[in-house]
Amino acid sequence: MNVRPARSGVRKSPATIWDVARAAGVSVGTVSKALNGRGQLREETRTLVRSSAERLGFRPNDLAQSLLRKRSFTVGLISTDAYGRFSIPVLEGIESALEPARISVFLCSAADDPAREQQHIDSLMAKRVDGIIVTGRRTDKRPALALGKAAVPVLYAFAQVADRNALCLLPDDFGGAVLAGEHLIGLGRQRIAHVTGPEDFEAVRRRRDGFRRALRTHRHTWRPERILVGQWSEAWGREAAARLLALPERVDAIFCGSDQIARGVVDGLRDQGVRVPDDIAVVGFDNWEIIAAATRPSLTTIDMNLRELGREAGLRLLAMIDGESGSGVVRLPCRLVVRQSCGARRVA
């Protein structure tokens, strides 16, 4: 049955059900019954078949079973996040949900290349995946997958499409920013600035709106000169810190749109002899451990719970594979992680 020549002589063809039948001296049908635990068989026959199968290293062939059941027990994950900072925790969460269902994940990195993405889709459809999850580097609206006539469940996790029939799971950036603002206000800060990334990111606009909501709820005034929009970089954080220090009225807290920006802000403030958190408290966004923990002082920040988001995505896809429908945009809660940059006592 082996169509690959074993040129090196090292590999053997995997054992087939016929090999097991021959070794046990029974029919193929008996092997099938014995290994499936179905049908009437004498216990010694069942034991004989199982030990033969084990000795030969025979594994029931999922491929054949998939064809019979019309299920491949695989899903595709299409990711545009080459760097992996956001997609990896999402992927881990997805896997933690799918593993108990014995479903494996095809990872396809598309790197914002529509042609490559389409190739991946074609390949996944040809492999008859039971479902597809799409994830990305940023949560702005992207084109929906072009599946043609194929009817396979698709879900977007940390990614979003305009199609109202699609199910999109996203972090609640607005709510996360409310948490950050309320935390600083709760600590008695009065003049809070916001330093963030490029406005063409939906996440930037939603975080700014959440911050504004927290100010308004607590009757703090929204001061446009304290809202600085720039890049996702430490260098921008340092520059923004210098600009804020040049304002006539000194701010006493800064909510940053990312941990990278927050790190730059903290370094920039220290360069100017400003103490964090005593003079100015700082809160970041992302809970990117490698940055947040290394900052001096370590960053209080907002965690998007991406692993939980991935897990939820996996569970919802399982339900869709099982026939449930799903659509709409679902925003999952963020949480505050307290370290040292805000002046609050550390909460376990």
Next chain:
Amino acid sequence: MNVRPARSGVRKSPATIWDVARAAGVSVGTVSKALNGRGQLREETRTLVRSSAERLGFRPNDLAQSLLRKRSFTVGLISTDAYGRFSIPVLEGIESALEPARISVFLCSAADDPAREQQHIDSLMAKRVDGIIVTGRRTDKRPALALGKAAVPVLYAFAQVADRNALCLLPDDFGGAVLAGEHLIGLGRQRIAHVTGPEDFEAVRRRRDGFRRALRTHRHTWRPERILVGQWSEAWGREAAARLLALPERVDAIFCGSDQIARGVVDGLRDQGVRVPDDIAVVGFDNWEIIAAATRPSLTTIDMNLRELGREAGLRLLAMIDGESGSGVVRLPCRLVVRQSCGARRVA
């Protein structure tokens, strides 16, 4: 043929070859011939079948073809690197090699959990993968995969096992450290220190040995007090910088075992008013863009070429699937990336 009830009414069963035959008014055999481009058919029949297939969204079923050819056109990638910093570029490289061969990758994250890894292996074997690549967070020797009787090609990329029959692709840490040492010596530095991570990492020992080789080649003295072994962290880099500044004879260059350490070293030196690179040149290791580019001044560092390593792994696995044998430890070259922390003029 659909065994899943379409409860939501949203999904349809995928079109089968019988649906296409019915729509085109031909036999199933004719559909097969038309879509495979084999056998004699009138051009208009071929066109009719193809347009029917397209209209119905019919895709030839890879699962069935796999069974016939005894190839699944899939490989498994088992990764223990949950964080993904090292495994993601390796994975990208692997994918770039496998994509042209139309092979898809099952990603299994094992997170240093042997039981979970074994579950993944069982699942991959049941899915009849054509090969397996194992990658990890660190390159120290790990147990070989327990495949039982199964004979499937396995390759270790950025991972290593004691088994001499296994093929392991690793970065040449020794050679990378030689590059770093020679670069600093070439710039005229005379008293070069080395600040690195925990000695139980093979990479730490190999990088230290490579550094020592560079010193010896150029008749520089190896001074034990200038070799500081600690942790993979910025905090350790800052502490080590302070210790080096306390030595009676001031060093004029520091080769660091990682970019995180190098960043801590640079920050620690700046805190003490030491100018980098004027007073002390610094070289890192990893070329971790997010750290190296954000450091002030930006880090000259060693790149392990992990994407190329992954690509090489993918190509070698393809050759093994095709019958070639492979074994032994292969070390692939690193390269020097010049930025601003060493005082050399930037090389394009």
